[in-house]
Amino acid sequence: MKLKTKIQLFSSLFMILLLLIINAAIYILFYKTSSDGELEELLDQTNIIATALNESDDVLTNDLLRAFLPSDGMIRIINDDSTFIHQLTRKKDYLNQEVIYTDSEIKNIYDLNGEKMAVVSKPIIWEDGQVVTLEVSKHLVILEKNMSILFYVLIIAAVFMLIPTMLASKMLSGFLLRPIHEFIKTMNENMTAKKWQRLRLKKRSKDEMYEMGKTFNHMITKLEENFHKQEAFVSDASHELKTPIAIIKSYAQLLKRRGLEHPDIFTESVDAIHSESDRMQKLVEQLLLLAKNEANVLQEKVNFNNICENIVHKISGVHSRELRLSMDKVNIVRGNKEQLQQIVYILIMNALKYSEREIDIRLYSQTDDVIFQVEDYGIGISKKDQDRIFDRFYRVDKARSRDSGGTGLGLAIAKEIAELHGGTLSVESEKDKGSIFTLKLPKYH
Template sequence: MKLRTKIQLFSSLFMLVLILLVNTSIYYLFYNITADSELEQLAAQTNTIAETLSSNPDIPTSDLLDAYLPTDGMIRVIGEDGNLVVPELKKPTIPSEIAYEFSVNEEQTIVAQEQEADVAIISKPIIWHNGDIVTLQVSNHLLALDETMTTLFYVLVVASIIMLIPLIIAGIVLSRFLLRPIQALTQTMKDNTRHANWKKIDVGNRSRDELYEMEKTFNEMIDYLKDNFEKQEVFVSDASHELKTPISIVKSYAQLLERRGEANPELINESVEAIDAEADRMQKLVEQMLSLAKNKTEAAMQQVDLILLSEETIATFKGAYARDIHLEKQLTEVVVNGNPNQLQQVVYILIDNALKYSQETIEVAISARNNEAILQVTDYGQGISEQEQARIFDRFYRIDKARSRDTGGTGLGLAIAKSLAEAHHGRLIVTSDVGEGSTFTLTLPLVQGNEPYSH
């Protein structure tokens, strides 16, 4: 069942039930009020008959009772033995099979009839002429009430139909109003799927309701998916391009070995070294690509001393490369909130990048200012032009491609570092002058309430 049908059916059924409840309440409330009014009038008439019988003993009872006989009613006088003291007086319209019995209590009741109008009955004990207690029963056939209730029934039915027609029309209009944006959204998604485009919904200048928010959110999602899809295409294209070169080199040396390897032992060594170097390069490229993908997931955070982490990383580089790396610190402790492994990877990438592009001393400086921890890695290499500084953090971008291949660079390191910095609510920027060197600055929020200690 379509949503439009559900809305129309639900709204129509709901209003039908509501109308039935209201009309039924009106019907029975009117009946009860009118029936009570009829009983009150009949009770007053019964009291009048009783008083007249008591005050006029000389008037023949039948004549007196006949004078007070209701228009559509009946009068009975019932003795203690349950028999009629005088013959009953009745109009032809009232059914004679109404039961009667002697009672010393005054009673008011309405007797329902199957095929006819209801009958109102008043039973009142009185003292008869001979001093016996008898029951005076006065009945009235509620023909007028029955006709009124029949008329009211048809009026309520017609009124219900008249009210349902505009309600059904309103349900149709409402369903169209609600479903038009949903249908547009569905069609747009189908078009995007079928034609592989990035079509958005025209929200226009209509009211800013929930449907508007849905359409606006869909457009934002399309922009987000488009941006990520384009980035993915660029990433796959760049990765394919980067892997193509080492694979071609490995294949070329393998073919060279197949043709001339047996006759030239020196060629074997050269080829093995080249294949091994390119294999290492491909391994490093794949590892960094996986690292970049993993960095998109949230990692466990804890308090990390940036100075201690940097000292450990610098010690590793000094032992491996025997290079001069100087750490400048004015504080004994700079605590940030982050993942130790990821933050160490950022420091590693920055120092490794500085070592590749400079043969001079590498300087690492750590400080704190304005509730921020600041880590700077400075090299005195060839520097980076302003044009290239704007792209230095792009994936696979390398300033000197030939030199990067010699040093094993993949162009992913700084992209990973920037991604990790942003994941820690920090920033990574570069300042550089051509021919003088470069400084990469990592800024991270300090742990609140944890003031840094100076010497």
């Protein structure tokens, strides 16, 4: 069942149920009020007849009762043995009314042959001193007519209310489902035609549908960006892997043709194959590392001072270069310890790769942030390259990077780790004077 049909069916059924409850309540209330009024009126008439009987003699009793006889009713005086002393009516059907003697006042409405009869029974003292029952009954013709008119009026009113409700539910369902139909159409176009279509939003009504459409457009924008990044990533990775594969293949073919006869060619080929295989291994490891970083961000309390001290100590043990570390008080951040170690290692090794002098490493607090800086005094980075050095596979000096085993992924990995931790990674550099890489992370609170 379509959503439009569900909305129309639900609203129609709900309205029918509501009208039934309201109309039934109106009908019952009107009937109760009207019938109570009829009974009170008949009781007053009965009291008047009882008073008149007390003041009259037996000779005039029958004439008196006839004077008070309702046009659509009956008057009876009943003995305690349920026999009649007097019984007057203008309609013989009323004679079938059940005879009930009572010594207390009773007023009631019951059905007699499908007709509503109001009956009031009242004990009175008869002329011989015995207690008899004065019963006055009346056919509620006007009440039945009024109730019949009310019934048809309520049905007609319900129909007139139900038709606009059904039309309104149809219009409302169309209004609500129009954006959904546009969503479906746009999503189908995106899937089948491989387009990046967005919804046209009307700003005059910023309701939930507008917010959903806005979120959908934002999602499409993100998907498009990620798709293009993925395409570029695959393209760049393929390009990077193509070169070492081609080199390995060429040297393997050279070995096959001339390797056994020429030892120098054999040695050169093996060294080249080993070198390119090693570079391919590093590239694959870093690609896997990128995927791991994006999928796993374990948040924990991390002492950033300890990370810096340990990494500087390890790197100083294998490099003769001077690493000058300065830190203020203990700096605590929230994040993944292994990933934070990785970003510190990348920034320091990057500085060592592109400079020949000492490296200054600083760690300090600033308001709600922890600042980590690595400053080198090497070749520097030009203005046009500074905006791209964090892109995957981008290298400022491709020849030098290849010689030093670079893949162009280090700074891209560092940038992604920083952003995954809610921080930023930026660079300030001047050609031939050096560079300052600044990592800013939020403090642990």
